[in-house]
Amino acid sequence: MHPLRELTLDQLRQRTSIKWREYPPDVLPLWVAEMDVRVAEPVERALTDAVSSGDVGYPHGSAYAEAYADFAADRWGWEGADSTRTSLVADVMTGIVELLDLVSEPGDPVVVNPPVYPPFYGFIEHAGRTAVDAPLGTDGRLDLEALEAAFIRAGADRRPVSYLLCNPQNPTGTVHTAGELAGVAALADTYAVRVIVDEIHAPLVAEGFVPYLSVDGTGNAFSLVSASKAWNLAGVKAALIVCGESAADDLARLPEVVGHGPSHLGSIAHTVAFREGRPWLDALLADLADNRVLLAEQLATHLPAVPWQAPPAMFLTWLDCRALGLGDDPAEAFLERGHVALNSGLPFGNGAGHVRLNYATTPEILTEAVERMGRVAAV
Numbered sequence: 383m384h385p386l387r388e389l390t391l392d393q394l395r396q397r398t399s400i401k402w403r404e405y406p407p408d409v410l411p412l413w414v415a416e417m418d419v420r421v422a423e424p425v426e427r428a429l430t431d432a433v434s435s436g437d438v439g440y441p442h443g444s445a446y447a448e449a450y451a452d453f454a455a456d457r458w459g460w461e462g463a464d465s466t467r468t469s470l471v472a473d474v475m476t477g478i479v480e481l482l483d484l485v486s487e488p489g490d491p492v493v494v495n496p497p498v499y500p501p502f503y504g505f506i507e508h509a510g511r512t513a514v515d516a517p518l519g520t521d522g523r524l525d526l527e528a529l530e531a532a533f534i535r536a537g538a539d540r541r542p543v544s545y546l547l548c549n550p551q552n553p554t555g556t557v558h559t560a561g562e563l564a565g566v567a568a569l570a571d572t573y574a575v576r577v578i579v580d581e582i583h584a585p586l587v588a589e590g591f592v593p594y595l596s597v598d599g600t601g602n603a604f605s606l607v608s609a610s611k612a613w614n615l616a617g618v619k620a621a622l623i624v625c626g627e628s629a630a631d632d633l634a635r636l637p638e639v640v641g642h643g644p645s646h647l648g649s650i651a652h653t654v655a656f657r658e659g660r661p662w663l664d665a666l667l668a669d670l671a672d673n674r675v676l677l678a679e680q681l682a683t684h685l686p687a688v689p690w691q692a693p694p695a696m697f698l699t700w701l702d703c704r705a706l707g708l709g710d711d712p713a714e715a716f717l718e719r720g721h722v723a724l725n726s727g728l729p730f731g732n733g734a735g736h737v738r739l740n741y742a743t744t745p746e747i748l749t750e751a752v753e754r755m756g757r758v759a760a761v
Contacts (some may be wrong), residue, residue: 496731555693
């Protein structure tokens with residue numbers, strides 16, 4: 383089983399999702415977080431059966447939460463994902479906004495760690511809150527001193543402070559250690575900060591992932607989880623809020639209507655992914671590991687001036703292109719002159735001169751894309 387080697391470029395160009403329709407056909411799209419894979423067979427079968435039988439109503443029950451709890455126990459040795467302390471939501475970012483409404487008020491500060499997933503900024507603004515930056519260190523890891531300073535700065539006028547943590551970090555792929563997360567928990571306790579963690583990429587960490595809620599002192603925190611990224615299910619939305627024990631009363635205040643948003647087909651797909659999709663996920667992780675080796679070789683050959691670290695998580699990588707002389711937005715040059723679509727680093731915060739590259743594609747497409755990028759840099 384090789385999920386990333388099953389589809390041809392011609393087959394992929396038949397897709398109607400944003401990755402393959404946003405740009406002209408001569409562009410190789412290595413940008414948005416969609417993978418170039420078929421649906422895992424157990425998930426495909428479950429969705430087909432549901433549609434065939436007319437089971438396309440509203441979601442119900444705790445099967446999704448139970449499947450995630452079993453997955454977390456099996457993969458990460460974490461037995462604390464209590465399915466009774468969960469809530470089904472439409473997707474991770476919708477869940478984050480609902481949680482901000484529970485623990486803060488419009489105008490309150492929300493701390494983030496740039497470079498970070500751009501919708502963090504967009505949804506913070508949409509929720510009427512104010513983003514406060516605590517940049518990652520130069521090594522791409524959490525800077526606890528910067529985080530503490532941001533907590534102090536954000537709470538200076540005594541407004542409640544929230545913190546959106548990305549675990550693992552998007553776009554860098556950094557997997558936070560147990561020690562780093564314990565440091566976060568200690569700071570959050572000291573400064574009365576409510577922590578909300580986006581763990582959507584967690585299943586893509588081959589080893590060493592630490593769920594934030596598994597760390598001591600995180601009882602009043604929340605985690606958002608989903609099978610969306612690991613099984614390529616962005617089009618069948620459903621996510622879970624999981625909370626610590628002392629946050630259960632807060633979660634109980636979540637309005638009942640929030641549960642109307644998730645798709646029943648999404649809930650089915652994500653449940654089956656966590657329950658039956660592990661062999662497919664293991665095959666995907668092997669293909670991603672091969673692609674990381676390939677990407678390293680191609681970058682060394684065609685873009686030797688671009689430093690990068692092979693991310694131990696996700697299928698996204700953060701490329702520092704500042705030495706190429708392509709300006710603050712090299713993604714623009716790669717698109718216009720190389721016909722390769724990448725994510726500009728600018729919306730991530732602290733991302734001038736950087737791009738985010740999605741390497742969850744076929745080896746052939748990945749090779750051709752980096753060759754094109756190399757030709758752009760050589761001009």
